[in-house]
Amino acid sequence: MNSSADVQGLDECAVRLVDPERVTSVNARMPAEDDIVDTADVFSLLGDPRRLKLLVALLDGELCVCDLAAVTGLSESATSHALRLLRAHRVVAVRRDGRNAFYRLDDAHVRMLVDLAVAHTEHTDAIHPER
């Protein structure tokens, strides 16, 4: 409902634009709102240091909850909550073995993003916010 139709009508809507043509073409290229939201969701999952650490830990293979808690320094409860979220978004998958639950990365796209980001951060010394 916020697509090019709106943009076409802008001349009457009195929203001043500096470069209306670019705006129209950018809007034409813009992915659907749902796709943007889904993509942002994925980034958002990676945007928490603890979850990111969990995922980095899983790059090499599966680990159980208590080992993940040890690696990340989180409580087991917090670890479980975090894993639940990741599971809900199909980023990780569980294999249950007796009373243990072994988690593994289950999304090739996320794996790529994590790999990429970590590699990048280790080389260049990352982005430095002005703080």
Added chain:
Amino acid sequence: MNSSADVQGLDECAVRLVDPERVTSVNARMPAEDDIVDTADVFSLLGDPRRLKLLVALLDGELCVCDLAAVTGLSESATSHALRLLRAHRVVAVRRDGRNAFYRLDDAHVRMLVDLAVAHTEHTDAIHPER
């Protein structure tokens, strides 16, 4: 302070581990806490749909604030706030021309991530949370 030294001492610390060797090796591979946090910060910036939309809009070249506001549907104030954050993290840069401010993507890594993610989301139908 949370590095391998801790992990070595775990046997006495009574934190039960299922696979202590893997934990140790994962910890050895784990990037420094600061790097994890910096990386998560970047993902976090991309994790908001409006900011992501701003960045997607900038993939093709610079745009001024009011055009960005039009594309994203944000108020100009909200747009400005968002851009400030992105600017603080050096993800975007400004060029001022008279009373206009033209923003552009200024981080190759972020550009790659955005490109990649958007391409991916448009092909496969993304991750569907169970909600």
Added chain:
DNA sequence: TGGACATATGAACAGTTCTGCAGATGTGCA
């Protein structure tokens, strides 16, 4: 110089997110 305009900023409020706690579920072993 004064007023309109484009953008930036600060403060406050609202919505969301994360954590710990307490208790629930399900498994293995004596």
Added chain:
DNA sequence: TGCACATCTGCAGAACTGTTCATATGTCCA
């Protein structure tokens, strides 16, 4: 069967994030 263990879950408080509103800064033009 009963107990210990590993994990999961709902809830409530704390912390964080994003928006709006009001105001400030700096630019252009008459």
